[in-house]
Amino acid sequence: MARVEDDWLMRFAQHAETVWQRDKWHEQFGMPERDSGFGYTAEQVRDLAEFDMDRMLAYYDAVRVETIRFLDSITADTLAETPHAERRPGYTIANMFSHVMVEEAQHVGQVAYLRGIQRGIGKRPHLVPTTTSSRAYAHRATRRSQAWSFATEIRSAAGPSRLVHPPTRHRMQGRNAMDFKDIIRFGFDEYLGELKDALKGLTPDERRFQPAPESHHIDFAVWHMARVEDHWIQFFARHADSVWQRDGWHERFGIPEQDHGAGYTAEQVRDLPAFDLEQMMAYYDAVRAETYRYLDSITEATLPESPDPGPRQGYTIANMFSHLIVEEAQHVGQVAYLRGIQRGLGK
Numbered sequence: 001m002a003r004v005e006d007d008w009l010m011r012f013a014q015h016a017e018t019v020w021q022r023d024k025w026h027e028q029f030g031m032p033e034r035d036s037g038f039g040y041t042a043e044q045v046r047d048l049a050e051f052d053m054d055r056m057l058a059y060y061d062a063v064r065v066e067t068i069r070f071l072d073s074i075t076a077d078t079l080a081e082t083p084h085a086e087r088r089p090g091y092t093i094a095n096m097f098s099h100v101m102v103e104e105a106q107h108v109g110q111v112a113y114l115r116g117i118q119r120g121i122g123k124r125p126h127l128v129p130t131t132t133s134s135r136a137y138a139h140r141a142t143r144r145s146q147a148w149s150f151a152t153e154i155r156s157a158a159g160p161s162r163l164v165h166p167p168t169r170h171r172m173q174g175r176n177a178m179d180f181k182d183i184i185r186f187g188f189d190e191y192l193g194e195l196k197d198a199l200k201g202l203t204p205d206e207r208r209f210q211p212a213p214e215s216h217h218i219d220f221a222v223w224h225m226a227r228v229e230d231h232w233i234q235f236f237a238r239h240a241d242s243v244w245q246r247d248g249w250h251e252r253f254g255i256p257e258q259d260h261g262a263g264y265t266a267e268q269v270r271d272l273p274a275f276d277l278e279q280m281m282a283y284y285d286a287v288r289a290e291t292y293r294y295l296d297s298i299t300e301a302t303l304p305e306s307p308d309p310g311p312r313q314g315y316t317i318a319n320m321f322s323h324l325i326v327e328e329a330q331h332v333g334q335v336a337y338l339r340g341i342q343r344g345l346g347k
Contacts, residue, residue, distance in 0.1 A: 001060070001104050001107045001108075002056065002059055002060040002063050003018075003020060003035070003036035003037060004036060004037075004038075004100065004103060004104065005060075005063050005064070005067060005100055005104065006018045006019050006020050006036075006063045006066075007036050008096050008099075008100050009063070009066060009067045009070055009096075009100075010066065012083055012084060012096060013070060013083055013093055013096060014070060014083075015083065019059070019062050019063050019066055020033070020059070021033055023062065025059045025062075028055065029049060029051050029055070029056070029059075030049050031048075031049055041345070042344075042345050045345075074093065078093050079092060079093050079094040080092055080093070080094065081093050094183070094186075095186075098183070098186045098187055098190060099190070101187060101325070101326075101329075102187055102190045102191050102194075102325070102329045103329075105191075105325070105326045105327075105329035105330050105333070106191075106194075106329050106330065106332055106333025106336065107333055108326075108330050108333070109329070109330025109331055109332070109333035109334045109337075110333045110334060110336075110337045112330065112334075113215070113333075113334045113337060116212075116214065116215060117211055117212045117215050118212075120212075120214045120266075121214045121265075121266055180300060180303070181295050181296070181298075184295060184321050184325070185292070185295070187325040187329075188288070188291070188324075188325065188328075191325070191328050191329040191332050192284075192288065192328075194332050194336070195222070195225070195331075195332045195335060196281070198332065198335045198336040198339050199218070199222070199277065199281075199335065202218065202277075202339065204274065204277075206218070206339070206342050206343075207219045207222075207277065208274070209338060209341070209342055210269075210270065211338075211341060213266060213270075214266040216269045216334075217269070217270075217272075217338070218335050218338050218339075219272060219274070219275065219277075219280075220261060220264075220269050220272050221331045221334055221335050221338075222277070222280055222281075222284070222335070223253075223255070223261065223272065223275070223280060224260065224261035224262075224331065225284070225328050225331050225332075226280065226283055226284040226287050227242075227244060227259070227260035227261060228260060228261075228262075228324070228327065228328065229284075229287050229288070229291060229324060229328065230242045230243050230244050230260075230287040230290075231260050232320050232323070232324055233287070233290060233291045233294050233320075234246075234290065236307060236308060236312070236320060237294060237307055237317060237320060238294060238307075239307065243283070243286050243287050243290055244257070244260075244283070245257055247286065249283045249286075252279065253273060253275050253279075253280070253283075254273045255272070255273055298317070302317050303316060303317050303318040303321075304316050304317070304318065305317050
């Protein structure tokens with residue numbers, strides 16, 4: 001994670017030495033200067049040099065300082081630049097920020113999943129930076145909230161009408177201007193596309209595989225992701241029935257009408273009714289259609305609104321979109337990890 005952010009922000013965006021190289025972090029950790037983990041074999045992953053977690057997080061903090069420094073320096077025009085047009089034609093600074101945000105959230109999800117395999121559901125320290133383990137978790141939780149800062153700061157710095165939309169595979173449609181809605185769509189499209197890729201060809205047994213008794217399986221993650229997006233957009237943002245309730249999807253799947261998986265016990269996760277994956281993805285696509293219908297209906301003035309006067313007072317529509325992108329990408333990372341456990345690296 002730290003090396004990926006460092007490489008993208010320093011080498012790709014700024015044509016500069018990475019923090020890893022410039023400040024000799026590679027020497028401190030006894031790792032190759034150019035490596036970032038991308039393309040590593042299973043043996044290279046296994047044999048990665050052990051390190052002190054506080055030191056690695058100090059490196060990550062140094063990377064984040066440079067990331068924010070670059071972010072503070074850019075303008076709307078920067079977002080449309082393609083720093084490596086010869087090798088990555090059409091891949092812009094805006095593409096980079098979106099990708100870093102989604103990829104890093106996926107890895108956060110994998111870290112949390114690995115912790116759960118070893119310690120069980122909900123066995124996490126309080127977020128008080130007093131010990132190595134709690135500091136590590138606090139850093140992880142902080143990065144979860146910071147990930148969305150890329151998109152929000154890009155939006156607020158550039159404004160809704162002055163950004164030039166990067167040439168992505170899904171949003172050109174004859175337009176060359178974008179606003180905050182396009183940034184949100186880019187994140188949503190990326191993680192849903194990666195989820196569908198991670199699910200390709202999996203058997204029902206593979207989707208129900210649990211590496212530990214308290215671990216969730218792929219079916220749970222997929223259902224939970226769809227339900228979470230549905231609940232936030234419909235119930236929280238619009239004060240409306242969820243697609244799950246309104247269209248009777250709960251009856252088709254034999255899952256309780258109000259459930260969305262949050263707070264489930266290990267037994268409830270294990271005993272989730274089996275379902276046809278194509279049907280579940282049809283439900284997810286119906287949810288996404290409503291999400292984009294809502295997104296198309298709002299304006300920038302909607303983002304600071306807080307629809308819930310009760311327990312979530314002060315939690316805004318912007319907070320909601322932030323949370324959705326980061327949480328959903330985390331679960332995509334977990335699905336991909338579960339696929340890899342069973343099929344091997346890159347299979």
